[in-house]
Amino acid sequence: MNLELKQNGRVLTVVVSGELDLSTSPDFRRRIGDELEQNQGIQHLIFDFKETSFVDSSGLGAILGRYRTIAKRDGKVSAVNVPPHLVRLFELSGLLKVMTIDPSLEEAEKYD
Amino acid sequence: MIKEAGQGMKENYLLITFPSIPENVGLARVIVASFAAQLDFTLNELEEIRVATSEAVSNCVIHAYREQSGEIQLELKIQDETLSIKVIDGGCGISDLDLAKTAAYSTDPERMGLGLVFMESFMDQMTIESQLNQGTQVLMVKKPERSKDSNDDGQ
Numbered sequence: 001m002n003l004e005l006k007q008n009g010r011v012l013t014v015v016v017s018g019e020l021d022l023s024t025s026p027d028f029r030r031r032i033g034d035e036l037e038q039n040q041g042i043q044h045l046i047f048d049f050k051e052t053s054f055v056d057s058s059g060l061g062a063i064l065g066r067y068r069t070i071a072k073r074d075g076k077v078s079a080v081n082v083p084p085h086l087v088r089l090f091e092l093s094g095l096l097k098v099m100t101i102d103p104s105l106e107e108a109e110k111y112d
Numbered sequence: 113m114i115k116e117a118g119q120g121m122k123e124n125y126l127l128i129t130f131p132s133i134p135e136n137v138g139l140a141r142v143i144v145a146s147f148a149a150q151l152d153f154t155l156n157e158l159e160e161i162r163v164a165t166s167e168a169v170s171n172c173v174i175h176a177y178r179e180q181s182g183e184i185q186l187e188l189k190i191q192d193e194t195l196s197i198k199v200i201d202g203g204c205g206i207s208d209l210d211l212a213k214t215a216a217y218s219t220d221p222e223r224m225g226l227g228l229v230f231m232e233s234f235m236d237q238m239t240i241e242s243q244l245n246q247g248t249q250v251l252m253v254k255k256p257e258r259s260k261d262s263n264d265d266g267q
Contacts, residue, residue, distance in 0.1 A: 022170040023134035054141070056166040057226040085159045092233060093226050 020059030050081030160234035176203025
């Protein structure tokens with residue numbers, strides 16, 4: 001898994017490449033957690049899944065954990081470029097109750 | 113309908129044992145998906161098999177051995193155009209199976225408790241046998257939808 005973090009105003013965009021599972025989710029938690037801790041001005045989080053090949057419940061748990069931080073800042077968590085098989089996982093998991101799927105990165109960036 | 117020996121009749125099996133470390137979860141997915149691809153699964157079905165495998169093996173790493181060292185045995189079988197995946201550990205066992213199967217139940221607050229839910233949703237059958245301090249055996253079975261259709265047509 002590779003993460004690319006880009007901050008634009010109050011929005012942090014995270015491009016997730018590769019597989020998000022038990023072996024990679026600790027790094028996912030740490031990298032995004034550190035960024036959110038160091039930069040308290042970040043209020044919204046956008047996950048770009050266009051290069052994500054796999055996510056399981058360990059990955060979903062890691063995503064939900066970052067939502068908890070953002071929720072404390074009254075922010076929003078959004079997902080863009082979500083492949084169909086991930087949409088199904090997100091639906092089954094109930095994650096879409098707290099994370100919206102936006103049609104494009106430009107649309108999601110309007111949260112700022 | 114009498115089936116001819118050929119593509120649809122092939123049988124195969126694979127037994128593999130590996131240490132219960134997080135790095136092997138991805139390895140198990142690759143092995144199972146490659147093995148399953150010998151049947152007529154769609155890409156979507158293969159994705160479901162990958163998720164179910166990931167959950168079963170992750171459970172061994174996290175829960176069965178509580179992140180201590182242990183061994184996971186993976187038994188794969190193709191028979192009657194059906195894939196069987198058996199994931200066996202010699203770990204702590206599950207004290208309350210009904211509770212473990214409850215959606216959103218997890219012993220770890222950073223986890224969503226969805227592992228067993230996904231395994232049940234994505235496979236045709238999922239059974240768990242567990243004995244405290246002896247280990248757990250998960251059996252998951254799935255047949256390609258396209259094979260089910262062709263069998264129905266012929267009957």
